[in-house]
Amino acid sequence: MVTRLRALFTQWTALVPVLAVVLLAFTWGRGLPGVLVALVTLVLAGAVLAAVHHAEVIAHRVGEPFGSLVLAVAVTIIEVALIVTLMADGGDKSATLxxxxxxxAVMITCNGIIGLCLLVGALRHRVVHFQSEGTGAALATVATLATLSLVLPTFTTSKPGPEFSTAQLTFAALASLVLYGLFVATQTVRHREYFLPITRKGEVIDSEDGAGPSTRAAVISLGLLTLALVGVVGLAKGVSPTIESGVENAGMPHAVVGVIIALLVLLPETIAAVRATRRDxxxxxxxxxxxxxxxxxxxxxPAVAVASVWLSGPLVLGLGPTHMVLLVLTVIVGTLTVVPGRATLLQGGVHLVLFAAYLELAVTP
Known part of the structure; x- marks a missing residue:
C-alpha cells in the first residue's frame, strides 16, 4: 500500500509541472475570468509542491551545497525573466518593480524563511546548530550586494532621483556578478565543507542517509523542476493583473505587488527550507x-541593467529611509544570529517580527 501511494505521488509530481506549462500556454497574455484565476492558482500551488519534490531529489543526488544552489539559481533565473517581462509591459508604473x-526577496529570505526555520528547528530540537563560517560569508555577501545595489542609488548625485547613472549601473551589475561568482566558487569548490550540515557535536554531515536516486532519476527531476518553476513564475504573471487590481481596490501601495510576486516565487524554497530544518x-x-x-x-x-538599454521607462533602485532602516536592522540581527553558530526560539522570533514589520510597513507605509 505504501509503495502504491508513493508511486501515485511520484506520478502526480510528474504530471502537475506539465499541466502547469500547458495551462500557461493557453492563458499567456490573456485576461483571466474569476473561475480561471481560481484554477490557475490551484495549479500554481501544485507546481510549487512538485518543484519542492524534484528539488529534493536533485539535492539528494548531488549532495550539499549543490542541491540548494540548484533550486536557488533555477528559481531566480525564472524570477528575473518575470521581472523583466513585467517591466517591459508596465511602463513608468513598473519603474520600481x-x-x-x-x-x-531579501526580507522574505533573511527574515521570513530564516526566522521560520529557526523557530521550527528550535521547537523540535530546542537548539539548532549550523556553521558560522559559511553562513557568515553568505550574509556578508548579501549585505554588500544589497548596499551596492539598493542603498547607494539613494545617495548618488550623477542622476536625479534614486537612480544610477549608466556608468554606476554598469559597475553595480559587474560587481554583483563578480561577488556572486566568487561566492559560488567558495561554496562549491574551495570551502565546500563550511556549507555542509553539522551534528550537535559539530561533526560535518557530508551526505544524506540512505541510497540516493539514480542519475537518470535526477536528470528527469531536473527537467520537471524546470517545467514546474516556469509554470510557477508564468502563472504568477498570469494572475498578477488580478493581484494588481486587488491591491489598488484595497488602497494599498503598488509596491505590495512586488511583495506578493516574491512570496509566490519563493514558496518552493520556503517549503524546502522548512523540510530540511525538520530533518535537523x-x-x-x-x-x-x-x-x-x-x-x-x-x-x-545585471539583467535589468542589460534590459534598461531597450526599456524606455526609468529604473528606480534606491530604497527609501524606512526600508533602509529595516535592511540595516536585518544585517545587524542576522550577524548576531550567525556568529554563535547556534540559535534558539528567540532568534527565530526576532527575525519573524522583523519580517512582520516589513509586511506591515509595505501595506501601510
Missing part, C-alpha cells in the same frame, strides 16, 4: 535562504 521585488539540517535551510537572496540580487541587477 525590480527594486521592490529584490528587496522583498538547518545549514541546508540557511544555504537556501541566503543563496536565494544573493542570487536574487546578483542576477537581477
Amino acid at each position: 525590480a527594486r521592490d521585488t529584490v528587496f522583498a 539540517r538547518v545549514q541546508t535551510s540557511l544555504n537556501l535562504a541566503l543563496g536565494s537572496a544573493m542570487a536574487s540580487i546578483g542576477l537581477t541587477i
